[in-house]
Amino acid sequence: MSMFADGLDAAVQKAFTRPAPKNAGPQMRYLVKQLGGTKAAAQLLSVSQRTVERYVKNQIKQPRPHLAARLEGEVKKRWQPQIRAKARQRAASSGGIIIDTRARMGYTAPIGSTDQDRVRHLTVALPPVHAGRLFEAQEAGASDEELQKIAADALKEVYFQDGGRRAGSLEEVRFTDIEHLEFDL
Numbered sequence: 001m002s003m004f005a006d007g008l009d010a011a012v013q014k015a016f017t018r019p020a021p022k023n024a025g026p027q028m029r030y031l032v033k034q035l036g037g038t039k040a041a042a043q044l045l046s047v048s049q050r051t052v053e054r055y056v057k058n059q060i061k062q063p064r065p066h067l068a069a070r071l072e073g074e075v076k077k078r079w080q081p082q083i084r085a086k087a088r089q090r091a092a093s094s095g096g097i098i099i100d101t102r103a104r105m106g107y108t109a110p111i112g113s114t115d116q117d118r119v120r121h122l123t124v125a126l127p128p129v130h131a132g133r134l135f136e137a138q139e140a141g142a143s144d145e146e147l148q149k150i151a152a153d154a155l156k157e158v159y160f161q162d163g164g165r166r167a168g169s170l171e172e173v174r175f176t177d178i179e180h181l182e183f184d185l
Contacts (some may be wrong), residue, residue, distance in 0.1 A: 003144060004144050004147035004151065005144065007183045008089070008138050009077070010182070011182075011183035011184050012087045012185070013068065013076060013079075014089035014184070015081060016080050018077065020072075020076050022167055024062065024068065025055055028052060028055035028056050030075055030078075031075055033043075034078050038053050038056065042148075044074060045067065045071060045074065046070075063151055067182065072145075074095070087185055091128065091132075092131050092135055093128055094128055095185055096126055096127050096131050097118065097125075097130065097184070097185055098126070098184040098185075099122070099124055099154075100181075101180060102119065102176075102179045102180040103120070103175055103179060103180075103181070104118065104120075104174075105120050105173060105174060105175055106173075107172060107173045108172040109173040117174060119178075122159060124155060124159050126154045126155075127185035130150075130154035130158070131185075134150055148175055153173070
């Protein structure tokens with residue numbers, strides 16, 4: 001997974017009304033139910049079908065760390081899809097999204113302006129239109145670089161240009177060397 005996609009998922013997961021299953025047995029049973037069988041779950045997790053069946057029957061309770069992480073990730077991806085969809089819709093239509101980041105940022109501007117890259121810590125509320133773009137791109141399977149470009153364009157418009165009130169000639173914002181990135185709805 002990627003930093004941006006993971007960050008967007010984490011923001012949406014805060015909207016869950018019930019916690020996702022924590023133990024391997026319930027997680028595996030949920031995944032089997034969602035995927036329609038033990039064979040599909042086994043293929044998704046790259047384990048044998050027999051291994052999946054043993055987790056479902058609680059014959060194995062402690063997965064190896066790698067499998068535990070994959071299992072938890074796959075369950076969280078599918079947990080409460082209606083609530084996940086409502087949270088995304090609310091962010092894209094009325095709520096917007098907050099980006100909190102510490103990264104190197106600079107911009108391309110006409111000669112004579114200070115466009116030197118520097119590390120900045122920004123917490124910016126992005127309007128719904130930008131939240132919608134981020135979630136649409138994520139749903140369409142956009143790469144981390146594409147999501148980063150969308151976020152940079154949003155920061156250009158909202159933070160650097162203040163919605164058109166300043167820096168009108170700003171051409172491009174560079175958003176690199178990300179030290180910290182978090183989203184909130």
